[in-house]
Amino acid sequence: MRRVLMAEETPDQRFERLSQDRIDRPLPKRFYNEVSVGPDFSILLDGRRVKTPMKAKLLLPSAQLAQAVADEWQAQVKVINPALMPLTKLANTAIDRVGAERAHIAGEVVRFAGNDLVSYRADRPAELVALQAQHWDQVLVWTPQALGVQFKIVYGVIHIAQEPDALQAVERYVAGLDSFALAGVHNVMSLTGSALLALMLHARSLSGEEVWAAAHVDEDFQIKQWGEDFEAAARRAHRKSEFDATVRFLESIDGHSPTT
Numbered sequence: 001m002r003r004v005l006m007a008e009e010t011p012d013q014r015f016e017r018l019s020q021d022r023i024d025r026p027l028p029k030r031f032y033n034e035v036s037v038g039p040d041f042s043i044l045l046d047g048r049r050v051k052t053p054m055k056a057k058l059l060l061p062s063a064q065l066a067q068a069v070a071d072e073w074q075a076q077v078k079v080i081n082p083a084l085m086p087l088t089k090l091a092n093t094a095i096d097r098v099g100a101e102r103a104h105i106a107g108e109v110v111r112f113a114g115n116d117l118v119s120y121r122a123d124r125p126a127e128l129v130a131l132q133a134q135h136w137d138q139v140l141v142w143t144p145q146a147l148g149v150q151f152k153i154v155y156g157v158i159h160i161a162q163e164p165d166a167l168q169a170v171e172r173y174v175a176g177l178d179s180f181a182l183a184g185v186h187n188v189m190s191l192t193g194s195a196l197l198a199l200m201l202h203a204r205s206l207s208g209e210e211v212w213a214a215a216h217v218d219e220d221f222q223i224k225q226w227g228e229d230f231e232a233a234a235r236r237a238h239r240k241s242e243f244d245a246t247v248r249f250l251e252s253i254d255g256h257s258p259t260t
Contacts, residue, residue, distance in 0.1 A: 027079040035074040041066040043073060054096040058088075061180050065091070065252035086245035087252075094183035105186055106174045112195035113170040114162050116151065117215065123155040128221050135214040139196050142205050147173060151196065173199060184250040191215075191243045201250065208247035212240065 032045035041060040043050040050058045050073070060066035065087070072085040082089060098105055118136040122128045136153075143151050147169040154160040177185060181202060188198035192215035200206045206214070213220075219236075 027081055029079055030076050032073075035070050037063070037066045037070050043070050045073065052092045052096045056095050056099075058091060058095065060091060061178065061253055065180075065249065068248065068252055086242060087249050090183055090187065090246065090249045091180070093187075094180040098179040098183045098186075102179065102182070105182060106171070109174050109182075109186060109189060109195050109198070110167050110171050112189055112193075113151075114167055115159075116196050117192070117194040118196055119151055119153050119160060119162070120157070121153055121155045122218075128218070131217050131221060135217050138206070139200065139214075142200055142203075143169075143196065146199075146203055146205070170195065170199070177202070178253075180253050181250065184246050184253070187246045188243065188250070191239055191246070201247065208244065212243060 034044075034046050036044045036047075038044050038049070041063060043058050043060075043066065052058050058069075060069060069085075069087050069091055072088050073080075075084070118132075118139045121132050121136070140151065140153070143149055143166075147166075149163070149166040149169040151166050152160050152162055174182065174185070185195075185198045185202050188201055188211070189195045192198065192211060194215055197206065197211045197214055201208065201211045216236075
């Protein structure tokens, strides 16, 4: 009999598979009565620690985030619905995925910065050009102050290569993030299309609402011109909900209050 050799599963692939397994199976019933926070910022269900999908201890980096995650578990009524627990999901991602795939995820942030949303400007109409400048030029002011580098911009669709020292500065910034902060920054980047806006949010240089507005300058301009599609509005509302949760996650890591 021939033996079929299977490629070894990477930590990232395993995390995705376990997460999908949880989505595909029926929602589990709530099996606990009391939710509490342990002295090590763990989440306790009737005194027993919650674990991540990959069976690691769910330990949070601050009392504020631990309490917020505990509140999500307490809010479950008859079943446990992960879709209603965004902070728990982000914490699981930080522990299971970022911890194992840090270099890959950090590299994605650097690559996004090399083709960042705010670097590519419209050359017309004048109203859109002005709106982009209003929301995006603040990034060009922040990067020299915070990162010590200047990012280029281009008008039109022609690709522009950023200087190596600019990307290295982003790499150094990201290297200083712990797994929880990197998970939050990566999620904001994915939702907005801008690594630099995500870093400014993390640095408390922009509020969540300011970042969201900057990320949607083009979309909001189109809506103003042509109106909004119902399905597009529903998708945007869903992304905004996830974005707001991520802002809260980032702000709760070190005990600060949310800015959205």
